[in-house]
Amino acid sequence: MATTYFTEDHEWIRVDGDEAVVGITDHAQEQLGDIVFVELPEAGQKVNKGDAVIVVESVKAASDVYAPVAGEVTAVNDTLEGEPGLINDAAQSDGWLMKLKLDDASQLEGLMDEAAYKAMVG
Amino acid sequence: MEKQLPLKQLHVAAGARFGPFAGYDMPISYPLGVMKEHLHTRQAAGLFDISHMSHIEVCGPQAADLIARVCPYNASAQPLRTGRYTYMLNDRAGMIDDLIVSRLGDERFLVVANGACAEKDLAHLQQASAQFDASVTHIPRVFLALQGPKSAEALAKLIPSSGTLVFMQVTELDDGTFLSRSGYTGEDGFEIGLSPDSAEAFAKQLAGDPQVEWIGLGARDSLRIEAGLPLYGQDMDEDTDPATAGLIWAVPKELRSGGSYIGAEALSDILDNGVNQKRVGLKPQGRAPVRGGSVLFAGEAPDAAEIGLVTSGGFGPSCEHPVTIGRIDKLAGSAGDIVFAEVRGKRHACSIEKLPFVEHNYFRGG
Numbered sequence: 058m059a060t061t062y063f064t065e066d067h068e069w070i071r072v073d074g075d076e077a078v079v080g081i082t083d084h085a086q087e088q089l090g091d092i093v094f095v096e097l098p099e100a101g102q103k104v105n106k107g108d109a110v111i112v113v114e115s116v117k118a119a120s121d122v123y124a125p126v127a128g129e130v131t132a133v134n135d136t137l138e139g140e141p142g143l144i145n146d147a148a149q150s151d152g153w154l155m156k157l158k159l160d161d162a163s164q165l166e167g168l169m170d171e172a173a174y175k176a177m178v179g
Numbered sequence: 180m181e182k183q184l185p186l187k188q189l190h191v192a193a194g195a196r197f198g199p200f201a202g203y204d205m206p207i208s209y210p211l212g213v214m215k216e217h218l219h220t221r222q223a224a225g226l227f228d229i230s231h232m233s234h235i236e237v238c239g240p241q242a243a244d245l246i247a248r249v250c251p252y253n254a255s256a257q258p259l260r261t262g263r264y265t266y267m268l269n270d271r272a273g274m275i276d277d278l279i280v281s282r283l284g285d286e287r288f289l290v291v292a293n294g295a296c297a298e299k300d301l302a303h304l305q306q307a308s309a310q311f312d313a314s315v316t317h318i319p320r321v322f323l324a325l326q327g328p329k330s331a332e333a334l335a336k337l338i339p340s341s342g343t344l345v346f347m348q349v350t351e352l353d354d355g356t357f358l359s360r361s362g363y364t365g366e367d368g369f370e371i372g373l374s375p376d377s378a379e380a381f382a383k384q385l386a387g388d389p390q391v392e393w394i395g396l397g398a399r400d401s402l403r404i405e406a407g408l409p410l411y412g413q414d415m416d417e418d419t420d421p422a423t424a425g426l427i428w429a430v431p432k433e434l435r436s437g438g439s440y441i442g443a444e445a446l447s448d449i450l451d452n453g454v455n456q457k458r459v460g461l462k463p464q465g466r467a468p469v470r471g472g473s474v475l476f477a478g479e480a481p482d483a484a485e486i487g488l489v490t491s492g493g494f495g496p497s498c499e500h501p502v503t504i505g506r507i508d509k510l511a512g513s514a515g516d517i518v519f520a521e522v523r524g525k526r527h528a529c530s531i532e533k534l535p536f537v538e539h540n541y542f543r544g545g
Contacts, residue, residue: 088196090397091214093494093501094466096523112523114468116213116494117397141466 062125062165063174069149070125070168075159081113081122084178086148089115092141097133098155104128106164111154113144126164128157184230185321185375186382193386193393200396201294203231208395216398217496220364221537224327225394226386231294234320234357234372235301238287239313246280246288249307251421251430251440257282262347262359264429266421267303268442272449273417274424276300277409281349281359286313289349289357291322291370293411307441320357321378326368326402328540329390334369337384341369346541360542363399365406365535367542404502405495407460407534413471414458414490414504420449423506425458454509456487460532461503461520467527468494468501469520475505476519477512479526486511489520495536502536503529 059073067085071078086092094114104110109121110130133155137143144152159165169177181204184190190197195206206228209216219225237245246254250265257263262281266274276296281289292300297317304315325334334341344350344360346367351357357372373381385391400410409415415424427435427450434440437447463469475487487507495502503520512518512531519526 090208091212091496094468096467114494116217116401116496117207119468119470138466 061171062168063171064123064125064168065177066123067178068122068125070157070165072159072162072165075162076131077126077128077157077159078153079125079155079157080153081144081148082174082178083148086145086152089113089117089120091116092144095137095141095144095154097137098130100130100132102130104130104157122154124157125168126157127160129160130155131158132156184228186228186230186379189379189382189386190228190393195393195395198396201231203294205231206393206395208397209393211392213395213397213401214496216392216394217401219392220327220394220398220402221366221497222327223390223392224325224329224333224368224388225364225398226382226391227324227326227394227399228321228382229324229370229399230320230322232322233292233294233297233300234318234322235290235292235304236287236316236318237290237304237308237313238316239311240286241311242286242288242313245304245308245311245313245315246290248311248440249304250278250280251434251438251443251446253431253434254280254282254288259284260349262349262361266426266429267300268421268440268446269417270442270445272420272442272445274411274415274419274421275303275417277411277415277426279359279361281357283349283351289318295412318372319375320372321375321382323371323373323378323382323385324362324368325371325385325391326362326364326366326394328367330366330368331542333385333388333390336388337381344369345544363406363408364402365408365537365539366402367540401493401496401502404491404493404504405497405535405537406539407504407536409504410491420446420454422446422449422454423456425506456506457509458504458506458534460534460536461489461492461505461518461529462532462536463501463503463520464517464528464530466501467522468492469503469522469527469529473520473522475507475529476521476526479519479528483519486518498536504534507531
């Protein structure tokens with residue numbers, strides 16, 4: 058059974074065992090506006106919690122996406138290369154950014170659940 | 180604390196997302212989103228609230244002499260009811276601000292200045308005015324821009340006489356409204372300076388036209404980059420002379436070797452010594468936007484020579500590719516050649532392009 062957590066930097070992470078999918082929240086895509094480019098990491102890359110590992114560029118500006126937890130990148134969403142607007146259309150499903158194999162599931166403890174995240178963004 | 184636009188509530192009601200710019204809390208985008216706002220402006224008509232820009236009136240028997248002292252052109256020869264792109268220089272020929280100066284009367288000029296420069300421009304003009312029989316007054320106004328191929332049709336419903344203007348002509352209506360056929364998108368359009376009292380009803384009517392949508396600063400930036408138009412503070416500043424910025428065309432030839440305007444001597448020296456940079460368009464070959472601040476190199480190798488700097492850049496919705504403006508060494512390449520922009524440690528190939536990226540569509544009559 059997968060559980061979805063949220064960060065203060067507007068990422069979501071859906072965790073199933075030691076595997077996780079990461080993306081930006083619907084609120085974040087709305088704030089960024091039309092997304093025109095995504096710079097994704099390479100599969101196999103090790104990331105630390107809080108690393109700026111992805112850059113999402115809207116017409117207006119470039120924004121970093123941070124790794125919510127430490128782990129190894131196992132896959133990235135290649136579809137976004139040709140279709141970055143997928144993040145605007147489906148930020149929390151088809152517009153996912155990368156898959157991670159978690160180093161330490163206890164790092165999830167400080168993250169928010171959906172209710173807490175929704176309360177934060179108002 | 181940012182200043183608030185007089186029509187702020189109208190933008191709130193239109194669903195604007197706000198952000199700080201030039202000391203104001205400005206509408207950055209509306210629910211349509213930057214991409215569609217941009218395309219709507221190119222296809223129909225976009226309405227911009229640009230009241231952060233400052234209106235300064237210069238009046239008096241020596242008004243033209245004062246303008247000609249602070250700006251490098253012969254203001255006394257400027258035809259009535261025309262606007263002109265110019266700038267104020269410091270004594271090093273660095274750019275204090277770029278401006279549109281309109282001649283409203285024999286002894287009356289309107290200076291439209293960038294919002295972020297409003298206070299220093301006013302101070303500079305006032306200081307210079309001490310030597311002239313001319314007054315310098317800030318005019319509080321709501322300033323709207325209506326841009327795009329349907330602008331003339333939409334504005335004619337509210338101001339029937341507006342259609343008689345051609346590009347860079349200006350007029351004043353009986354109620355004091357300032358009207359100019361100009362803009363900052365490369366499209367046909369108008370800029371409208373209104374008294375803050377009457378502006379709300381006018382803006383509501385214009386925004387209610389089915390051809391017209393509110394457009395935020397996000398799309399204003401992508402529109403002006405595609406049109407190859409410089410933005411003060413990004414593409415030039417007080418340490419940039421107009422020749423290096425690629426804007427020397429705005430100085431008449433006879434004033435390039437000297438004159439009585441502030442900065443004349445420095446500008447003439449700079450031109451005598453030869454300017455070693457030029458302003459170019461750059462088209463990144465990939466999809467990654469290359470924005471202001473990126474350093475340009477001759478090649479991909481780490482030891483490739485540094486040849487310039489990106490001053491503005493982003494994504495061009497009409498071009499459907501990233502669009503970038505930069506300055507490179509004169510001999511570093513010309514249209515079609517490839518240079519490399521460094522973004523987050525990686526070199527991105529960019530072709531040198533002629534500006535603008537999107538042809539201007541100004542109304543010149545006929």
